[in-house]
Amino acid sequence: MTGERPVSAVDWAALRLQDRYPRNPMEVGAILRFGGPSPRVGEFRRHLAASVPELWTVLVRPPGRRRPGWAAREPDWEGLVRHRALPETSGETGLRLAAEEIQAAPLPREGHLWRTWLLDGYAEDEWALVIQCSHAQFDAAGLWGLAARCFPSADARPARPARPPRKSVDLWTVLKGLARYARGFFPLSGRTFSSHGLTGERRLVFETVELARLTRIGHRHGATVNEVFLAALAGALRAWPHTPWRTGRPGAVWTLLGIDIRALDGTPGPGNRLAVTRYRLPCDEADATVRLRLLVRTGSATKSSGAANVGRAGIRLLPDWLLGLLARWSLSRWYTEMIVANVPGPAIPPVFGGRNLRSTVPLGLLQHGRPLGVFLSSVAGQATLNVTTDSSLPSGAGLVRLWLAALDELDG
Numbered sequence: 001m002t003g004e005r006p007v008s009a010v011d012w013a014a015l016r017l018q019d020r021y022p023r024n025p026m027e028v029g030a031i032l033r034f035g036g037p038s039p040r041v042g043e044f045r046r047h048l049a050a051s052v053p054e055l056w057t058v059l060v061r062p063p064g065r066r067r068p069g070w071a072a073r074e075p076d077w078e079g080l081v082r083h084r085a086l087p088e089t090s091g092e093t094g095l096r097l098a099a100e101e102i103q104a105a106p107l108p109r110e111g112h113l114w115r116t117w118l119l120d121g122y123a124e125d126e127w128a129l130v131i132q133c134s135h136a137q138f139d140a141a142g143l144w145g146l147a148a149r150c151f152p153s154a155d156a157r158p159a160r161p162a163r164p165p166r167k168s169v170d171l172w173t174v175l176k177g178l179a180r181y182a183r184g185f186f187p188l189s190g191r192t193f194s195s196h197g198l199t200g201e202r203r204l205v206f207e208t209v210e211l212a213r214l215t216r217i218g219h220r221h222g223a224t225v226n227e228v229f230l231a232a233l234a235g236a237l238r239a240w241p242h243t244p245w246r247t248g249r250p251g252a253v254w255t256l257l258g259i260d261i262r263a264l265d266g267t268p269g270p271g272n273r274l275a276v277t278r279y280r281l282p283c284d285e286a287d288a289t290v291r292l293r294l295l296v297r298t299g300s301a302t303k304s305s306g307a308a309n310v311g312r313a314g315i316r317l318l319p320d321w322l323l324g325l326l327a328r329w330s331l332s333r334w335y336t337e338m339i340v341a342n343v344p345g346p347a348i349p350p351v352f353g354g355r356n357l358r359s360t361v362p363l364g365l366l367q368h369g370r371p372l373g374v375f376l377s378s379v380a381g382q383a384t385l386n387v388t389t390d391s392s393l394p395s396g397a398g399l400v401r402l403w404l405a406a407l408d409e410l411d412g
Contacts, residue, residue, distance in 0.1 A: 004060060004071040009320040011136040011271045012067055013327035015059075018109070018134070021368035023200030025106040028140050029132040029363035030377070031099055032147065036355035038120035038127035041083035047352070048116075049077055051150045057137060057270045059110045068110070070270055080115045086122040094122040096204050099130050103202055103363065113137045126358070137270040140343045140362060140375075141260035151350035151357070189254040189337045194244040195369045201391035206361045207400045209407070211383040217410050221289070223296045225383075226342045228410065229376050230255075231292035233340065234281040235406035240399045244371050253281040256336035259302075275314075276330050277302050279340075288409045331367065338373060339365050345379030361386050372396065 007015065018026040048055060055075055061068045086094045098119055107113050113134035120127040131143065138146060214225045223231070237243050238250045245251060258274035279298055282291045315323065329335055341364055349357040361384050362377035372389045385403060387396035 004062075004069045006067050006069045007059070007136065008271050008315075009323035010315070010327045013324050013331070014134070014136040014272070015068065017328070017331065017368075018136070021200075022106065024366060024368040025103075026135040026365060027103070027107060027132055027363075028135050028138065028143060028365065029103070029130065030140075030143060030147070031095065031361035031363065032129040032131065032350075032357055033095075033359050033361070034127055034129075034352060034355045035125060035358050036127075037125070038118070039353055039355075041081065041118050043353075044118055045077040045081045048081060048150065049075075052146060054137075054146060054270060055112075055114070058112050059134075059136070061110050073112075075112050080112055081118070082115070083118045083120075086119055088121055090122045092122075095119060095128055096206070098122075099361070099363065100202060100204055102130050102132060103204075107132065107134055127355075130363075132363070135272070135365065139258060139260075139272045139274050140341055140364070140377075141258070142273060144343060144345050144377075147350050148346045151352045153348045153351045188334045190251070191246060191333055192251045192253050192337050193371050194246040195333075195371065196244075197392045198369065198371060198390045199392050200366070200368070202366050203389050203391050203393075203395065204361075204363075204386060205389075205396040205400050206384055206386040207404065208359050208382050208384045209404070211378045211381050213407065213411070214383055217407065221292050221296070221410065223292055224299060225344075225378075226257075227292060227295045227299050228407070229342050229385075230279060230281060230295050230340070231288065231410065232403050232406035233374055234283045234285070234291050234295075235288055235409065236399050236402035237281065238283045238286075239402045239405075242394045242398065244393065250283045252284050253337050254335065255279045255281055255338050255340045256330060257340060257342070278336060281338075288406065292410060333369050338370055339367060340374045340376075342376045345377060349380040356380070358382070359384055364388060366390060372399075 014026045056072045058071050058073045059068050060071050086098055102117055115132050117130040119130060133143065214228050217228045218225055256276055257279055258276055260274060282294045285291045341362060343362055345360060357379060359382045360377050360379050362375035364373050364375040366373050366388050371393055375386045377384055385400060387399050389396040
């Protein structure tokens with residue numbers, strides 16, 4: 001084992017939440033769906049062993065030391081990369097149930113904080129990888145970067161080097177940004193959702209649509225794909241009869257979205273590279289176009305605030321105790337009621353042995369005290385929505401249908 005170094009304050013906050021709420025793992029992942037015949041698991045293990053050094057990273061908890069650290073150790077490839085043949089023609093249902101079962105078994109508290117399952121047999125001419133990893137080691141955008149390096153396309157462009165830090169983002173700029181961030185704590189979330197009877201068990205429902213449709217709706221309304229996604233989600237939550245409103249009627253929902261800062265940061269190694277921003281989902285607004293207009297306004301304010309640059313500089317300049325406090329507060333129910341994510345994949349889809357990636361299903365957090373999370377990911381012209389609900393709620397299939405209906409309303 002070599003090169004031990006302490007985890008960052010932000011990643012330590014994620015590990016502490018994992019320790020505190022073991023029924024709600026701080027884990028992210030993805031289902032990568034490839035076309036073509038399935039590879040042999042031995043072939044796949046050998047490919048990963050020769051691909052990227054991040055897979056050798058382990059979490060160590062030295063005795064007598066409060067904060068854990070990262071080190072390097074060769075993986076147990078047979079234990080970490082497994083194969084499962086699903087029942088023939090079980091289709092998307094079989095794939096979804098297998099992913100739920102995999103997610104139900106949390107990762108260990110130390111060692112290699114990732115694992116991968118190769119699934120086949122559920123459909124003709126398709127196989128899938130289910131990737132599970134700790135949020136302390138990879139955030140969702142970092143996971144996409146890992147996939148692109150593990151399965152590079154011959155047409156993919158080399159990754160751009162990180163831009164050098166901007167000289168204008170000094171400590172004073174960070175403190176001003178921190179003041180804006182502190183003001184963003186208010187109003188408090190109000191705990192719009194009820195948390196009564198939650199089990200912590202995750203249930204998945206996913207649906208794939210053409211990315212061009214979201215783009216077209218955005219162009220029509222002067223909005224981004226992200227804003228269209230959120231506006232349709234606000235309408236779906238408002239209309240779904242099983243949304244667990246604490247007061248019995250729709251209200252505004254505060255959500256947390258991450259901004260990938262890898263292009264600005266350039267710090268190597270494991271861990272999160274995110275600046276976070278808070279969005280108010282206007283579920284209390286009846287008009288679909290007004291909901292979208294409100295979210296466009298929030299998006300414009302976020303872009304003009306320079307949150308990504310301030311977040312990158314803050315990670316470098318602020319003391320660890322303050323970074324840890326901000327990370328824990330950002331994940332508290334007083335700040336955000338639901339985690340949502342929109343993670344675009346690489347422009348040129350990953351390839352393994354001539355087999356193209358067709359689509360991907362993002363697997364996100366279901367935090368303690370939260371009844372649901374919603375995640376979007378896009379690749380190869382396809383956008384896949386994953387609604388993750390606590391098992392105490394009915395299936396999220398109805399919420400997915402209402403999200404599609406909300407898109408129809410914006411597209412009309």
